[in-house]
Amino acid sequence: MDIARMARLAYQSEDRSILPVKHPSESERWASGMVALNVALADLMPLVRQQEELADQLVAAYCKALRAFLAVANDKQWTSFLFIDEQQLAAFQGKWTNDSDNAVYLIMQQQLNKSYFEHRHQPFVRAWHVFLKFGFSRLRLDPVTVEMKYVTMFG
Numbered sequence: 001m002d003i004a005r006m007a008r009l010a011y012q013s014e015d016r017s018i019l020p021v022k023h024p025s026e027s028e029r030w031a032s033g034m035v036a037l038n039v040a041l042a043d044l045m046p047l048v049r050q051q052e053e054l055a056d057q058l059v060a061a062y063c064k065a066l067r068a069f070l071a072v073a074n075d076k077q078w079t080s081f082l083f084i085d086e087q088q089l090a091a092f093q094g095k096w097t098n099d100s101d102n103a104v105y106l107i108m109q110q111q112l113n114k115s116y117f118e119h120r121h122q123p124f125v126r127a128w129h130v131f132l133k134f135g136f137s138r139l140r141l142d143p144v145t146v147e148m149k150y151v152t153m154f155g
Helices: 003-012 026-048 055-076 086-092 101-118 122-138 143-154
Strands: none
Touching: 003 055, 003 143, 026 055, 026 101, 055 122, 055 143, 086 122, 101 122
């Protein structure tokens, strides 16, 4: 996956604020991005139950969450922390070890909140890795299909 290209597309796409921004600032922009990411993840999760019947919608929702991750990373200048190579990608496609999608969602939320409230990139990167492994291992999404859909949606 060409994360750098996808991050550029996220940077060039329109702002997707969920809540009104009353006082524009760097911290408010970060908060807005994190809210958009949380909402995108929340929108993705109900589709997991019907992943076979709603495969196209699932990939689109995954791409929206992917874009939200990259938008936050762009804003915080953390994009370089999200780059993965083919070996890492193959590892993310390996055996899925968590039986609870609920726990996975909560782990991502916990790491994102930790990143936001502690102003640290490491928990954000951990949430990113969980997100990728969830998509490519648990949901069995194809990275090439995800990238093509992402470029179609945001390119």
